[in-house]
Amino acid sequence: MTADDSFGRLDDDDYPAYTMGRAAEMLGTTQGFLRAIGEARLITPLRSGGGHRRYSRYQLRIAARARELVDQGTAIEAACRIVILEDQLEEAQRINAEYRRAAE
Numbered sequence: 001m002t003a004d005d006s007f008g009r010l011d012d013d014d015y016p017a018y019t020m021g022r023a024a025e026m027l028g029t030t031q032g033f034l035r036a037i038g039e040a041r042l043i044t045p046l047r048s049g050g051g052h053r054r055y056s057r058y059q060l061r062i063a064a065r066a067r068e069l070v071d072q073g074t075a076i077e078a079a080c081r082i083v084i085l086e087d088q089l090e091e092a093q094r095i096n097a098e099y100r101r102a103a104e
Helices: 001-009 020-027 031-039 057-071 074-104
Strands: 053-055
Touching: 020 031, 020 053, 020 057, 031 053, 031 057, 031 074, 053 057, 057 074
Parallel strands: none
Antiparallel strands: none
């Protein structure tokens, strides 16, 4: 990958640009929290060549929402399920809007 290719990825929400330490710092949480939501299968970080976890901006937004719920007293497993359902609902609404536009 050339430098030009790398710069093009800066706007890619799915590009795994953040290490676990940086991701935890950005979210104001612990690395253990990130591991826990990974074990609950909310997010699956990509692994670097050396086996280190890497997170995308999209994954960080998902993790931030889960953290909000956990901070409000929701159990981590329940928070992960809520976030998954919210994400599925948002996707379904987007698809429905596309169908409505196409039908018009």
